[in-house]
Amino acid sequence: MAEQPRQEGALLRFQAMPWVASGRALLASMVVLLVCDVIGGFIGVATGAETWGGAWGFDTESTVPLPVGAVQLVLAWLAARNVRPPVGRIAAVVLSAFCLLSVLAGLFDGDLIGTVASDGFLSWRVLWAVVVLLPVTAAVGLLAATRARQLRRRP
Template identity: 70%
Template sequence: MPAVASGRALILSMLVLIVCDVIGGFVVASGVNTGDEAWGFNAKSTVPLPIGAAQLVLAWLAARNARPPVGLVAAVVLSVFCLISFLSGLFDGDLFHTVASAGLISWAVGWGVLLLLVTAAVGLLASARAAQLYRLR
């Protein structure tokens, strides 16, 4: 479990999520949102840029070993953030609307599922990191 709970794995998975968000904002959302919506809180097929930035900061704090209480709190907050984001992605209606309009087998649905999977991976890694930091206290 140490490799999974390492700060490096958490940072790498968070960077993958940020890259997916940027790609989603530029490519996937180009036909779904306007330019302003793609990076804001009304975005579809991507995470709002301020949320992604906050998640990256939390991942960085959780990965550091300088002050374990700060890292532990950051890891817990990040895992809760990802859980909320995952549940929101499943139940906010955007994914179901995309399935209804584009069909079950489409690039937009595939992109939504990919974002959900990466978000879940980041959340699970943040939880593993929190457990590791809790044991080190």
């Protein structure tokens, strides 16, 4: 009897895609997340919830602070670049953990709940956070975890 080829799962096919396997998807998604963070600050200013000076600082409630976003971008670059696999792997693991914490904080730290209470569920800030920022952050985290797993397998 002839053996049937082993069926690859969707996750394995996704990980094997050249764009994902090379780390370019991680870096591109992190750039998108950074742009979304900047837009989130503008939305906070436009709605009156943030000031120009605080919209991208450490006291912001509309997005992550831009210095944190810059660190995330550097971590994504290190993971995608893979000059030294241990450095890239560590950067990918840290970025993945950072994104997980960011999603959990975004959901449960009270800022989103407070925004819903004050602005309503269908406000720009709530919709931006729930429809854009949190899913993009989760995607970056999953791509970082995928990259860490790929770099673990390399010699």
